[in-house]
Amino acid sequence: MVSNSLSLNKLKTIISYILAIMTIIAFMVFVALRQTDDFSFAPFAPYRNVILNGIKNTILVSLISLLGSMILGFVLYLLQKSKIKYFNALIDVFTEIIYGTPLLVLIIVTAFLIGPAFNSYNRNLFGVLALIVYMSPYMKNVFKAAFSSISHDQYLAMDLFGFTPFQRYFYIIIPQVIRILMPPLMNNFSLIIKGSALLNLLSYPELFFTIDVAQSRNFAYVEGYILMWGLYLLITIPLSQFTKYIERKLSL
Amino acid sequence: MKLEINAINHTYDVDVLKDLNFLLDNHNSIAIIGVSGSGKSTLLRLMSGLEKPSSGSIKINDLSVDDPEYKKHVGFVFQQHNLFPHLTLKRNITLILEKTRNKTPQEADEIAMKYLKLLHLEDQVNKLPKNVSGGQAQRASIARALSINPEIIFLDEPTASLDPILTHEVLTAVEELKSLGKSFIFVTHVLSFVKDFADYVIYMHEGKIHECGKPDILDNPRTIELNEFMKKVR
Numbered sequence: 001m002v003s004n005s006l007s008l009n010k011l012k013t014i015i016s017y018i019l020a021i022m023t024i025i026a027f028m029v030f031v032a033l034r035q036t037d038d039f040s041f042a043p044f045a046p047y048r049n050v051i052l053n054g055i056k057n058t059i060l061v062s063l064i065s066l067l068g069s070m071i072l073g074f075v076l077y078l079l080q081k082s083k084i085k086y087f088n089a090l091i092d093v094f095t096e097i098i099y100g101t102p103l104l105v106l107i108i109v110t111a112f113l114i115g116p117a118f119n120s121y122n123r124n125l126f127g128v129l130a131l132i133v134y135m136s137p138y139m140k141n142v143f144k145a146a147f148s149s150i151s152h153d154q155y156l157a158m159d160l161f162g163f164t165p166f167q168r169y170f171y172i173i174i175p176q177v178i179r180i181l182m183p184p185l186m187n188n189f190s191l192i193i194k195g196s197a198l199l200n201l202l203s204y205p206e207l208f209f210t211i212d213v214a215q216s217r218n219f220a221y222v223e224g225y226i227l228m229w230g231l232y233l234l235i236t237i238p239l240s241q242f243t244k245y246i247e248r249k250l251s252l
Numbered sequence: 253m254k255l256e257i258n259a260i261n262h263t264y265d266v267d268v269l270k271d272l273n274f275l276l277d278n279h280n281s282i283a284i285i286g287v288s289g290s291g292k293s294t295l296l297r298l299m300s301g302l303e304k305p306s307s308g309s310i311k312i313n314d315l316s317v318d319d320p321e322y323k324k325h326v327g328f329v330f331q332q333h334n335l336f337p338h339l340t341l342k343r344n345i346t347l348i349l350e351k352t353r354n355k356t357p358q359e360a361d362e363i364a365m366k367y368l369k370l371l372h373l374e375d376q377v378n379k380l381p382k383n384v385s386g387g388q389a390q391r392a393s394i395a396r397a398l399s400i401n402p403e404i405i406f407l408d409e410p411t412a413s414l415d416p417i418l419t420h421e422v423l424t425a426v427e428e429l430k431s432l433g434k435s436f437i438f439v440t441h442v443l444s445f446v447k448d449f450a451d452y453v454i455y456m457h458e459g460k461i462h463e464c465g466k467p468d469i470l471d472n473p474r475t476i477e478l479n480e481f482m483k484k485v486r
Contacts, residue, residue: 154336156302156328156334157334160302160326161352163351163352167351167352171351175338176336179338252338
């Protein structure tokens with residue numbers, strides 16, 4: 001009886017989700033058909049490789065930004081913890097400025113102002129740097145949360161048992177920090193992927209840009225926007241589902 | 253066990269312990285009781301060497317608690333189990349034995365299993381702390397404290413975060429350890445456990461030892477404060 005009502009509940013949940021997804025799709029179909037009579041992705045077939053390349057570039061640039069912002073975020077975390085007041089102040093000011101800046105503005109400022117000031121016109125490089133800088137305060141917070149989640153009593157216990165500093169980090173602290181770090185890190189990865197769409201502004205051939213280019217040739221704007229949207233979701237939704245799975249799996 | 257406390261003062265923001273002097277010999281199970289903020293947990297932490305006093309000195313069995321040698325012979329059980337949360341109950345013990353007590357993995361495994369069995373946890377050894385009950389986790393932390401073969405085991409309100417049934421489960425397990433011939437110093441609010449298990453009771457009040465003696469002082473308090481305390485705890 002209990003298992004019956006349980007599976008019934010599960011069935012209800014599944015049906016609800018299917019209905020919810022269909023509602024959104026129905027709305028999109030309505031929107032699309034209001035704008036075009038012969039809806040078809042066929043005009044994008046010739047651009048398949050270009051778009052695939054765009055997806056590849058989106059993921060590549062996001063991975064680089066993830067790694068870069070993790071490193072910079074960790075440095076910011078260390079500087080924030082530093083006993084030197086100037087560093088604390090610098091991180092505070094920097095964080096406030098980044099929090100207050102739209103990513104679009106930061107990319108433009110970095111690629112068109114800061115880059116040229118250093119005699120570099122490599123916009124792609126500075127675009128990625130902008131993404132890295134933009135994400136670094138968020139990464140700093142992730143590190144801060146992860147390290148502070150190890151309780152004072154755990155340090156006392158490590159003291160009591162006589163672990164060496166290396167043993168503390170290697171066996172106790174880092175394994176816990178990694179578990180705590182993973183879910184927010186993956187959430188940030190999703191933020192980066194979405195943010196990377198703005199790099200189209202610098203003509204970096206990522207997903208947005210490649211579809212934009214295809215659209216300007218085949219004029220299939222309706223299908224193009226829907227394709228673009230769908231492809232982003234195809235990357236980000238599995239990622240967020242995987243994040244939830246990891247979160248459950250690794251929680252302490 | 254011989255316990256010597258000389259002119260201990262300890263201050264966090266306010267004075268927690270005030271000029272404590274105390275000498276005790278031939279008792280192996282000492283209970284420290286008192287209201288919250290009376291300094292009892294602080295005294296326990298100082299005696300275990302977990303924290304250093306602002307001034308004064310403590311010797312246990314003629315060994316200063318500052319002595320690096322001392323910590324090797326001390327087991328400590330925290331209020332919340334304080335197991336390393338990413339390690340299984342067994343690994344919580346074997347890691348310490350392998351890395352800090354130079355045991356081989358086989359030896360560590362045997363010792364860990366011996367104490368986990370002693371605390372009736374043989375079915376839970378490969379579970380993470382989050383996947384066992386609070387009482388089981390606390391018993392595992394007692395097994396961990398025992399595994400390094402300490403002379404003295406400190407327990408800091410080991411049942412403070414547990415419901416009455418789990419409290420009983422943990423305290424019964426501790427009582428079974430009497431035959432191991434170890435010394436115990438513990439802080440608790442469970443007076444029935446004090447009466448059953450302690451052979452000496454220290455009542456702390458406002459940072460001082462207000463009354464002390466055999467457990468029967470609980471039945472016939474000499475001071476108003478202990479009398480009030482007994483009424484409240486019951």
